[in-house]
Amino acid sequence: xxxxxxxxxxxxxxxxxxxxxxxxxxxxxxxxxxxxxxxxxxxxxxxxxxxxxxxxxxxxxxxxxxxxxxxxxxxxxxxxxxxxxxxxxxxxxxxxxxxxxxxxxxxxxxxxxxxxxxxxxxxxxxxxxxxxxxxxxxxxxxxxxxxxxxxxxxxxxxxxxxxxxxxxxxxxxxxxxxxxxxxxxxxxxxxxxxxxxxxxxxxxxxxxxxxxxxxxxxxxxxxxxxxxxxxxxxxxxxxxxxxxxxxxxxxxxxxxxxxxxxxxxxxxxxxxxxxxxxxxxxxxxxxxxxxxxxxxxxxxxxxxxxxxxxxxxxxxxxxxxxxxxxxxxxxxxxxxxxxxxxxxxxxxxxxxxxxxxxxxxxxxxxxxxxxxxxxxxxxxxxxxxxxxxxxxxxxxxxxxxxxxxxxxxxxxxxxxxxxxxxxxxxxxxxxxxxxxxxxxxxxxxxxxxxxxxxxxxxxxxxxxxxxxxxxxxxxxxxxxxxxxxxxxxxxxxxxxxxxxxxxxxxxxxxxxxxxxxxxx
Amino acid sequence: xxxxxxxxxxxxxxxxxxxxxxxxxxxxxxxxxxxxxxxxxxxxxxxxxxxxxxxxxxxxxxxxxxxxxxxxxxxxxxxxxxxxxxxxxxxxxxxxxxxxxxxxxxxxxxxxxxxxxxxxxxxxxxxxxxxxxxxxxxxxxxxxxxxxxxxx
Amino acid sequence: xxxxxxxxxxxxxxxxxxxxxxxxxxxxxxxxxxxxxxxxxxxxxxxxxxxxxxxxxxxxxxxxxxxxxxxxxxxxxxxxxxxxxxxxxxxxxxxxxxxxxxxxxxxxxxxxxxxxxxxxxxxxx
Numbered sequence: 001x002x003x004x005x006x007x008x009x010x011x012x013x014x015x016x017x018x019x020x021x022x023x024x025x026x027x028x029x030x031x032x033x034x035x036x037x038x039x040x041x042x043x044x045x046x047x048x049x050x051x052x053x054x055x056x057x058x059x060x061x062x063x064x065x066x067x068x069x070x071x072x073x074x075x076x077x078x079x080x081x082x083x084x085x086x087x088x089x090x091x092x093x094x095x096x097x098x099x100x101x102x103x104x105x106x107x108x109x110x111x112x113x114x115x116x117x118x119x120x121x122x123x124x125x126x127x128x129x130x131x132x133x134x135x136x137x138x139x140x141x142x143x144x145x146x147x148x149x150x151x152x153x154x155x156x157x158x159x160x161x162x163x164x165x166x167x168x169x170x171x172x173x174x175x176x177x178x179x180x181x182x183x184x185x186x187x188x189x190x191x192x193x194x195x196x197x198x199x200x201x202x203x204x205x206x207x208x209x210x211x212x213x214x215x216x217x218x219x220x221x222x223x224x225x226x227x228x229x230x231x232x233x234x235x236x237x238x239x240x241x242x243x244x245x246x247x248x249x250x251x252x253x254x255x256x257x258x259x260x261x262x263x264x265x266x267x268x269x270x271x272x273x274x275x276x277x278x279x280x281x282x283x284x285x286x287x288x289x290x291x292x293x294x295x296x297x298x299x300x301x302x303x304x305x306x307x308x309x310x311x312x313x314x315x316x317x318x319x320x321x322x323x324x325x326x327x328x329x330x331x332x333x334x335x336x337x338x339x340x341x342x343x344x345x346x347x348x349x350x351x352x353x354x355x356x357x358x359x360x361x362x363x364x365x366x367x368x369x370x371x372x373x374x375x376x377x378x379x380x381x382x383x384x385x386x387x388x389x390x391x392x393x394x395x396x397x398x399x400x401x402x403x404x405x406x407x408x409x410x411x412x413x414x415x416x417x418x419x420x421x422x423x424x425x426x427x428x429x430x431x432x433x434x435x436x437x438x439x440x441x442x443x444x445x446x447x448x449x450x451x452x453x454x455x456x457x458x459x460x461x462x463x464x465x466x467x468x469x470x471x472x473x474x475x476x477x478x479x480x481x482x483x484x485x486x487x488x489x490x491x492x493x494x495x496x497x498x499x500x501x502x503x504x505x506x507x508x509x510x511x512x513x514x515x516x517x518x519x520x
Numbered sequence: 521x522x523x524x525x526x527x528x529x530x531x532x533x534x535x536x537x538x539x540x541x542x543x544x545x546x547x548x549x550x551x552x553x554x555x556x557x558x559x560x561x562x563x564x565x566x567x568x569x570x571x572x573x574x575x576x577x578x579x580x581x582x583x584x585x586x587x588x589x590x591x592x593x594x595x596x597x598x599x600x601x602x603x604x605x606x607x608x609x610x611x612x613x614x615x616x617x618x619x620x621x622x623x624x625x626x627x628x629x630x631x632x633x634x635x636x637x638x639x640x641x642x643x644x645x646x647x648x649x650x651x652x653x654x655x656x657x658x659x660x661x662x663x664x665x666x667x668x669x670x671x672x
Numbered sequence: 673x674x675x676x677x678x679x680x681x682x683x684x685x686x687x688x689x690x691x692x693x694x695x696x697x698x699x700x701x702x703x704x705x706x707x708x709x710x711x712x713x714x715x716x717x718x719x720x721x722x723x724x725x726x727x728x729x730x731x732x733x734x735x736x737x738x739x740x741x742x743x744x745x746x747x748x749x750x751x752x753x754x755x756x757x758x759x760x761x762x763x764x765x766x767x768x769x770x771x772x773x774x775x776x777x778x779x780x781x782x783x784x785x786x787x788x789x790x791x792x793x794x795x796x797x
Contacts, residue, residue, distance in 0.1 A: 200715040
């Protein structure tokens with residue numbers, strides 16, 4: 001355009017003029033790739049055969065991109081790409097630090113596992129209603145939320161993943177689904193609207209939406225602005241998204257109603273986005289307000305994990321029991337957020353990654369159990385061990401992992417969190433963590449004893465085989481959990497430095513503003 | 521959404537002669553206007569979103585007057601496929617800057633002379649056309665679903 | 673002007689919350705729609721309502737005139753309107769389907785997914 005009339009110095013203040021290294025394209029690649037593949041799958045939705053042949057390799061490529069992005073972030077530190085050359089704080093920036101890249105990779109792996117499992121679980125009619133396009137749009141929304149560096153953009157990605165999750169949850173339109181979906185949809189929409197309210201208030205106070213810019217300006221603005229109010233609205237909004245105690249009733253009302261793969265993907269991906277946003281906003285952007293609210297978040301966390309664990313104890317339907325276990329896990333993560341120290345935050349990130357993999361795998365295992373046993377109720381389910389020892393072995397591993405017992409991936413983050421709590425002097429939080437772990441162990445062990453170990457009243461049981469679309473993702477995810485549990489060192493180091501990057505965002509700020517944060 | 525009852529194909533929309541005669545012309549005019557609004561959008565008020573809304577309301581008018589099946593025949597493609605094509609086009613418009621070594625979604629321009637006139641082609645235009653298609657397709661899908669519902 | 677608008681926004685929020693506390697889905701939906709509008713107005717006020725010139729760069733000029741309105745809240749609101757509109761359309765269709773399937777829009781009777789008389793798990797083998 002009319003760039004000729006403007007001196008170069010003026011252009012440099014508002015435009016990114018340096019050429020972009022090819023590796024930086026990985027920052028925007030996952031969401032753009034998901035949108036593109038989703039669009040192609042919608043256009044090709046009449047070609048049922050083509051859908052899965054396109055979707056599974058595309059999901060595999062997505063996981064590879066996510067892994068490449070993580071490697072790039074480990075090598076270079078936080079990476080920023082600005083949209084359309086406009087420099088922040090005016091342009092929208094995608095900024096990826098270690099936390100975002102780790103969550104993003106786990107989401108990609110979970111999506112691949114869910115996609116493979118869907119080949120068997122989602123029948124032709126439901127695929128015709130667009131399972132795979134919705135899956136891609138949802139995963140695109142999830143990775144966009146993990147990778148963006150702009151608060152309003154984060155809201156948009158929340159809505160992208162929300163509307164595609166609506167499409168997934170009503171897939172098939174059974175009566176139970178419609179009931180659950182109504183509650184899920186309305187309450188989640190109110191939750192994201194709360195987030196938008198917070199963004200509006202924040203814009204009125206800061207005049208900027210770039211996360212790095214806000215993080216840099218928050219300390220100077222704190223004495224003169226209603227920062228505590230703002231912080232409380234953010235905490236409320238993200239608690240609702242993450243399913244924390246007083247505002248979590250949409251989760252047990254809906255997560256057991258859709259197809260099991262959909263439920264597993266929701267349990268793995270969606271609530272974690274809320275926890276991630278809470279870390280990003282209350283720990284990185286507003287650390288002072290986060291500290292001030294640590295008592296509140298800590299109390300909410302304890303209520304969440306104890307009600308979650310008690311709810312899991314009270315359910316006869318294994319899908320509903322798993323829903324309550326998701327909630328209990330959210331409470332465990334919130335405990336770490338309220339503690340706020342480096343070991344605690346790294347424990348939260350570690351637990352989030354573990355939970356994405358293990359919760360999806362548990363739902364898949366419950367789906368196989370439901371198919372083999374003909375019911376999801378612990379009253380009718382029996383003899384699964386005799387039917388399929390392989391399924392039982394994997395389920396037992398996953399149950400131990402979700403209860404936080406060694407040698408599985410759930411043990412390490414929980415140990416870190418308990419240690420952080422007692423180091424911090426918060427013995428009540430440490431005790432609550434241990435008690436909720438005990439309750440979860442009891443619930444899981446009882447489910448295993450009744451559904452898997454117990455022989456049916458009729459006596460004889462015929463062995464059954466798992467289909468490839470059932471055991472391949474289940475085995476892969478279980479092995480990931482086992483591998484993390486047996487050799488946690490690399491991930492431990494990564495989450496520790498990720499937590500460091502969140503608590504001291506100077507590298508993040510430098511990536512967005514290489515020349516220093518602009519002063520108004 | 522709703523199950524197709526055999527009766528639905530019979531109904532032809534609203535029973536007023538004037539409206540039914542005028543609607544196709546009105547729709548054609550509005551479609552033309554929507555493209556005009558889309559193209560002037562770069563430097564003046566207008567653009568893909570508002571153009572797409574105009575196009576969608578044009579199709580909604582046709583649906584009210586002549587029935588939903590007439591709109592589906594006239595569109596040739598399924599509206600949701602049109603929206604998907606727009607989404608793909610918008611994403612590709614951003615990705616073109618990959619080849620120019622500039623950040624995602626940076627505007628790239630070309631000024632070819634076609635028939636003696638300079639034509640300004642750019643990736644923002646391509647993105648805007650994508651938005652136009654997304655809005656047209658998505659809103660038409662909803663509108664047609666709601667219009668079909670009235671027959672129940 | 674901001675003070676007046678703030679009161680209007682407050683009234684919108686009041687109405688929205690009152691409606692959302694209802695037990696009937698249709699009222700809740702109307703409340704959600706009003707809530708969306710309340711938030712849009714909140715963002716609009718957040719961008720300061722003082723100037724009236726549209727934020728368009730005139731012919732020959734390189735920058736916005738100093739009197740122009742803040743364009744960012746308008747872009748944000750446009751996005752938010754599109755999103756809340758599409759969500760509202762989806763929710764209406766969903767509520768209608770749920771009403772057809774469940775024969776009620778009373779949330780007290782919508783207990784299909786969580787039956788009231790669900791048995792506790794067995795206490796032993």
